[in-house]
Amino acid sequence: MIKKLWGNILQASRVLYFRVQSDLCFLRASSLSFQSVLSIVPVLAVMFGIAKGFGVEGNLENILRSEFKDQQEVITYFIQFGHTLLVETQGGIIAGIGSIVLLFTVMKLLSNIEDSLNTMWGIKYGRPLSRKASDYLALILVCPILLVVSSSITVFVTSNLQRLSAAEAVGGQVGPLIALGIPLIAYLVSMALFTLVYIVMPYTKVKIGSALLAGFFAGFAYQVLQATYISTQLKISNAGAIYGSFAALPLFLMWLYLSWLIFLVGAEIVVIHQEQLWDPELVALSRNLSPCEVQLASLACVKAAVDAFSRSEPLYIKNLALLLKMPERICIELAQDLFQANLLLRTSIQEGEETAIIPAKSPENFRVLDVLVALEGKNNLTSDAIKQFEQLMQHIKEYLSSHELNTLLKDLVPNAANTSNK
Known part of the structure; x- marks a missing residue:
């Protein structure tokens, strides 16, 4: 039984390697990274507009600053650009055209993500335009609220765990467990986000078990990448303020590229698990x-x-x-x-x-x-x-x-x- 399990894992690893190559995951990660850079300000503008409508604009800004606490200058510029773009797209005919362009830019990014996932699934026909409009608008409306809610829950749980750990009576006994639990919360949030996207974005029926498995690996890899990125940024900043400023942009682009690559590899894991491509007969049918x-x-x-x-x-x-x-x-x-x-x-x-x-x-x-x-x-x-x-x-x-x-x-x-x- 164990031998068969390891054989299946080895076969699935081989299939994963060849699928990452054949589906051009490295090239797609570069394309999505470039599209993301172009869409950062429009995405932030849309998120702030929706968050403002629900009265949680300040919460969203605090979340973004906490997520990019080691890139305060960069995130401050992005937030300012987002607010400025949002103000300029309010009122008037020109502003109406600007709002359409704003939504189009965000929806184009989502469309490119769907196209990449559909290619991995071998799906020829994506969502009809009407379905794209309804589904993507729903995502655009819901995601900022989910981000605020999930981050608020994370902050609440983390702050209570830290307060519990600081208590002298229990600090020595459960302190190590709490220290382990705090990063675990961030991992679970990442895992849930990856799993949700793997289920919702492809234009096909995705099994929850397959998406959870891929979310488990993608969430772990992303947290490792995040820790490495922060550690590297701190070391470079300590080496010199001028050198650290020059290195900030290349490091950010590398982090963005590797994040998309992790996402795409996770999507391949979903396909391999759901289609059982460790079976040699089914591997032949994956082409x-x-x-x-x-x-x-x-x-x-x-x-x-x-x-x-x-x-x-x-x-x-x-x-x-x-x-x-x-x-x-x-x-x-x-x-x-x-x-x-x-x-x-x-x-x-x-x-x-x-x-x-x-x-x-x-x-x-x-x-x-x-x-x-x-x-x-x-x-x-x-x-x-x-x-x-x-x-x-x-x-x-x-x-x-x-x-x-x-x-x-x-x-x-x-x-x-x-x-x-x-």
């Missing part, structure tokens, strides 16, 4: 499917939908995953392509958050070639060299359409492992 595999799997999906419809039973993605022996993520991707090709439809029938799937037309009209032709899409290329092959392929399709092997999907023998909802 993009070949055109041949897409065709065969799509035929199996439509066949499953036809059979379920004939039995008057709902079909869900989880049923397709069991039938095809594939991760649910890939089945979702296949289903999205079939929706785009008008081969399958979503219904109003739901089981939890999943929506049932049905054929887009009567099973009496679904033949094998219909699925393959619909998945091909349209040809928009007009050169003579291409058109001759287009005509040839059209003749082949016409010949195959009347062939006896172009059978109705409903007449094929149902798979024994089909889509029962037991």
Whole structure:
């Protein structure tokens, strides 16, 4: 049992290394760092605007100063810029345009984060624009309040622990435990934040257990980075005020880059754990499917939908995953392509958050070639060299359409492992 566990951990570590390389996590961390630098002032302006509406503007400023207590000059400039930008975007037509640009900058950063996570999950289609507007605005409204509340709880618990530790009667007995508990609170807050983002941001269903595991590692790595950053900054500042001032910006950019890298590696851990990519068979499926595999799997999906419809039973993605022996993520991707090709439809029938799937037309009209032709899409290329092959392929399709092997999907023998909802 232990040997198998270590084998799975080793295999998962190998997969993590290759996925970090193939998903360009280092490059994405650089891109998100640059976008973050551009968005710092607009983000602060939006946060202060929301916090002001709830009457906690002063609390938010105190939290920011305490979080960046070793970078007081930098955070003071950022806070001043944020307040100035907020004042300039109040009232008037020009200010209205400024407010739109302000929100667009913040939402663009969130969109880039979602795109990075969707790429790791292999999701082709992100949130629709309407969903982005509603979901991102909700995050923009809720996050500053959550930050104030969580930080206030942390400060309250920490101050009480310090007061308890200072008491002579108990200081010697529980002092070491309290000294350990105070940084543990900061770690738990970081872990909760990472876990929340891993669940909310990708446009797919993420299991809480997988997100918690990644949040555990990402939160720990972030706290280590934070302690290292503060220690390094203090040593450089003690070496000389002028040298310390010059080193502040490069150190801050390095901290920002490594923070995003930790976040992205944590996102890869979520994917690996949820998709069980330590299994060699599933590792092979973590890549993009070949055109041949897409065709065969799509035929199996439509066949499953036809059979379920004939039995008057709902079909869900989880049923397709069991039938095809594939991760649910890939089945979702296949289903999205079939929706785009008008081969399958979503219904109003739901089981939890999943929506049932049905054929887009009567099973009496679904033949094998219909699925393959619909998945091909349209040809928009007009050169003579291409058109001759287009005509040839059209003749082949016409010949195959009347062939006896172009059978109705409903007449094929149902798979024994089909889509029962037991």
